Every structure is written in structure tokens, then in C-alpha cells.
Amino acid sequence: MVELQPGVKRLLIAFITLLLIAIPFFLYYTYVKPLKLELDRSTQQLETEEQLLASVESELAKRETQITTLNSTGLQKQVPVAPLLDQFLLDLERSEILSESLILNYQFSMSSFEGLESDEAATLEEEMDTRMEEQQTDVTDSDAVNEGEVPTPEGIEKITSQMTVVSPSYDEMMVFLKEIEKLQRITTVNQLTFSGNQEVRLLDQTVDDLQYTIEVSTYYLPGLSELQEDLPTHDHEDPSNKSNPLYYGVKEDQ
Numbered sequence: 299m300v301e302l303q304p305g306v307k308r309l310l311i312a313f314i315t316l317l318l319i320a321i322p323f324f325l326y327y328t329y330v331k332p333l334k335l336e337l338d339r340s341t342q343q344l345e346t347e348e349q350l351l352a353s354v355e356s357e358l359a360k361r362e363t364q365i366t367t368l369n370s371t372g373l374q375k376q377v378p379v380a381p382l383l384d385q386f387l388l389d390l391e392r393s394e395i396l397s398e399s400l401i402l403n404y405q406f407s408m409s410s411f412e413g414l415e416s417d418e419a420a421t422l423e424e425e426m427d428t429r430m431e432e433q434q435t436d437v438t439d440s441d442a443v444n445e446g447e448v449p450t451p452e453g454i455e456k457i458t459s460q461m462t463v464v465s466p467s468y469d470e471m472m473v474f475l476k477e478i479e480k481l482q483r484i485t486t487v488n489q490l491t492f493s494g495n496q497e498v499r500l501l502d503q504t505v506d507d508l509q510y511t512i513e514v515s516t517y518y519l520p521g522l523s524e525l526q527e528d529l530p531t532h533d534h535e536d537p538s539n540k541s542n543p544l545y546y547g548v549k550e551d552q
Contacts, residue, residue: 370528375482378529379522381408381457385530386483386516390459393477399465402509407458453521458488460513471508478514489513 383406394401465471471492478485492510 370525371530374525374528375530376484377454378483378518379520379525380529381455381518382529383457386457386459389481389483389485390461390478390514393474393481394463396477397465397470397474399463399470399474402462402464405460407460409456409458410454454517454519456515456517458513458515460511462509462511464507464509466507468508471510475512481516483516485514485516487512487514 387404390401390404393399463471463474465474475487475490478487490510490512492508
């Protein structure tokens with residue numbers, strides 16, 4: 299066996315020691331560090347995508363809430379979830395003013411809506427279809443409907459108003475009826491009763507105003523109480539705080 303010289307032996311030991319030290323560094327930088335860097339990049343990318351996903355989900359939730367509110371408010375202008383009798387009265391008074399007519403009295407009653415007769419159903423169905431088309435709402439009928447019947451949601455309540463109205467002539471009466479039918483809130487004219495005036499035979503003969511009785515109905519859906527906050531609102535004027543509401547310029551008693 300050949301004995302190595304001391305200098306060669308020290309050199310060999312140093313080389314082996316250096317090799318033993320270099321091999322772990324070589325393996326770490328060649329295999330471990332790239333994998334660690336890739337893991338860090340993947341973790342950072344995942345966190346970024348999770349933040350983007352959370353942001354998108356939050357934005358979608360806000361938009362869904364906004365869309366639901368807008369749709370609910372728009373639809374409740376047609377069929378609210380509360381009677382809103384005061385707003386209905388304002389609508390009738392607006393029709394009264396536009397037609398130059400005068401409503402002498404009101405009689406209101408409330409009842410459950412149990413459907414319409416075939417003619418009334420066809421009219422209401424046509425009106426609802428027209429309003430749906432204006433809103434560009436797609437409606438898909440999943441159930442077969444018999445002829446002369448209209449499917450209606452359960453729980454609809456009906457407000458019926460019977461009014462005695464005076465109009466200057468037949469034309470103003472027709473304007474009054476058309477204004478009621480044009481109301482944004484779905485309203486149906488159930489009955490109209492009137493008598494024509496006598497034929498004018500003299501030049502100086504005056505024509506009496508046309509008095510008639512009309513019955514109209516509007517609807518609301520009280521079962522959807524969770525949509526109460528989306529009810530249409532109306533700005534009422536503040537009270538004038540007058541102690542004498544009948545005359546202007548009259549000195550009030552001290």
C-alpha cells in the first residue's frame with residue numbers, strides 16, 4: 299500500500315471537506331431553492347386571486363342588492379306590498395284635475411282578490427303584458443293556463459273605490475277614465491253608470507254637467523313584508539299651521 303505524502307494527504311482531506319460542504323449548497327440552489335421560490339410565487343398569486351375574488355363577490359353582492367331594490371321599487375309602483383291608500387287618492391285626484399272633473403264622494407272597501415271574469419281578465423292580462431314589455435322583462439309560463447283564466451299570485455288584496463263624479467261633458471268623462479287606466483299603479487275600471495243629458499233644442503238652453511258613478515279597483519300584495527322598505531314614497535307638503543283654513547285675509551281671533 300502506497301503511503302501518501304503529508305502534503306498530498308492534507309490536500310486530499312481539504313478537497314473532500316470542500317466537496318462535502320459544496321454538495322449540500324449545490325443541491326439546495328439547484329433543486330430546493332427553485333422549488334421554494336415557486337412555492338412563494340404560487341402562494342402570493344393565490345393570495346392575490348383570493349383578494350380579487352373577494353372583491354368581485356363583494357361587488358356582485360352590492361349590485362344584486364341594488365338590482366333587487368330597483369326592481370322591487372319599480373314593481374311596487376304597479377303592485378305595492380302595502381295599501382298606500384293616500385297615494386292612490388292622490389292619483390285619483392290627479393286624474394280628476396287633468397280631466398276637469400269633480401269627485402263628489404268616495405266609498406272604499408277592501409277584499410281578497412279571487413280572480414277576474416274572462417273579459418276583465420283579458421284586459422288585465424294585456425295591461426300587465428304591456429307593462430312587462432316596457433320593462434323588458436322576460437316572462438316564461440311554466441304551467442298551462444285554461445282559456446279565460448289568468449294566473450294570479452296568492453295573497454293579492456284588492457281595494458275597490460266607488461265614486462260619484464261630475465264632468466262638464468262626455469269628453470271630460472272619457473279623459474277621466476283614460477287617466478285612471480294610464481295610472482302607473484295597476485288599476486281596473488269595474489263598472490260605469492251614467493245617464494245622458496236631454497237633447498238641446500233651444501239656443502239658450504244650457505246643458506247640465508254629466509254625473510256618473512264609477513267603480514275602480516287597485517291591488518296590493520301584503521305577503522311580501524320584507525319589501526316594505528322599498529315601498530314607493532311621496533313627498534307630502536308640510537302643514538301650513540293655519541287656525542282658519544277657510545279664508546285668506548281674515549283676521550284671526552286673538
